[in-house]
Amino acid sequence: MYTTLLTNLENGIFTIIINRPDKLNALNAAVFTDLDNVVDEINNTAEIKSAIITGAGPKAFVAGADITEFGSLDKTAAMELAKRGQDIFAKIENSPKPIIAAVNGFALGGGCELAMACHFRIAAENAKFGQPEVNLGLIPGYGGTQRLVQLIGKGKAMELLMSAHLIDANEARQLGLVNYITTAETLLDHSKKILEIINTKAPLAIAGCIKAANAVFDETKDGFAEEIKEFGNSFDTEDMKEGTAAFLEKRKAVFSGK
Numbered sequence: 001m002y003t004t005l006l007t008n009l010e011n012g013i014f015t016i017i018i019n020r021p022d023k024l025n026a027l028n029a030a031v032f033t034d035l036d037n038v039v040d041e042i043n044n045t046a047e048i049k050s051a052i053i054t055g056a057g058p059k060a061f062v063a064g065a066d067i068t069e070f071g072s073l074d075k076t077a078a079m080e081l082a083k084r085g086q087d088i089f090a091k092i093e094n095s096p097k098p099i100i101a102a103v104n105g106f107a108l109g110g111g112c113e114l115a116m117a118c119h120f121r122i123a124a125e126n127a128k129f130g131q132p133e134v135n136l137g138l139i140p141g142y143g144g145t146q147r148l149v150q151l152i153g154k155g156k157a158m159e160l161l162m163s164a165h166l167i168d169a170n171e172a173r174q175l176g177l178v179n180y181i182t183t184a185e186t187l188l189d190h191s192k193k194i195l196e197i198i199n200t201k202a203p204l205a206i207a208g209c210i211k212a213a214n215a216v217f218d219e220t221k222d223g224f225a226e227e228i229k230e231f232g233n234s235f236d237t238e239d240m241k242e243g244t245a246a247f248l249e250k251r252k253a254v255f256s257g258k
């Protein structure tokens with residue numbers, strides 16, 4: 001089904017491995033097509049409650065856009081490529097199901113942008129993050145200038161964008177770019193443990209949290225109004241009735257996603 005991804009569904013957690021290890025999982029057109037389709041699979045498959053994106057091999061999450069595909073692009077084609085990348089990454093960010101990045105090595109350029117489009121990030125201790133596009137005479141095109149500022153603040157983001165300086169997992173955690181650091185061996189298990197907890201919660205409430213939190217960064221939306229709307233919507237769900245009843249009856253809630 002996918003030419004560049006390996007996927008596996010276990011206990012509601014869908015693991016997606018970008019599988020071009022000999023090219024450090026660089027994002028070429030085929031990976032973009034697969035990522036576009038895999039988000040549809042996540043969104044449209046009831047058995048999938050949440051997802052992890054990671055990279056194949058011990059060295060890289062994703063070492064960037066595939067630079068070999070840049071040679072033939074003119075200005076118009078480059079703008080189209082950036083739009084395509086931004087649209088796919090926005091689709092990840094706006095998925096109603098949690099999608100997290102398990103960063104197992106280099107997350108550079110488009111790789112850092114992909115990780116930032118995920119709902120949050122967990123890093124192995126060998127992870128390295130950066131936007132080194134200025135080394136190539138480019139700027140980030142898949143949302144990097146926007147999400148880096150959103151996640152770590154303007155001053156540090158400006159420095160990283162302009163210097164192409166790479167940061168390690170510790171610095172990424174200090175800056176709030178990653179939530180946890182693990183060993184390479186425990187990265188996926190740790191990521192799954194967090195999603196196992198999230199997967200016990202009410203899916204529509206999780207989708208509401210994602211929508212309202214994303215609205216903070218969407219100029220076309222009033223985030224507080226979005227929160228009021230989603231809060232109201234949750235009162236229309238069976239899961240809200242189950243969750244509140246279970247609390248009052250001192251038992252564990254069993255959510256149906258309805």
Ligand code: COA
Binds near residue numbers: 133135
């Ligand atoms: N696009 C295309 N190919 C890439 C790539 C990218 N972004 N990143 C790595 N590769 C390829 C290399 O060309 C090499 O292929 P080859 O074996 O056919 O020559 C292979 O992946 C392994 O990479 P290599 O550079 O030999 O590994 P390294 O350990 O010496 O260095 C990096 C690792 C990440 C520091 C280095 O690969 C790098 O700087 N990559 C580009 C990062 C970048 O600028 N990303 C932003 C792109 S917009």
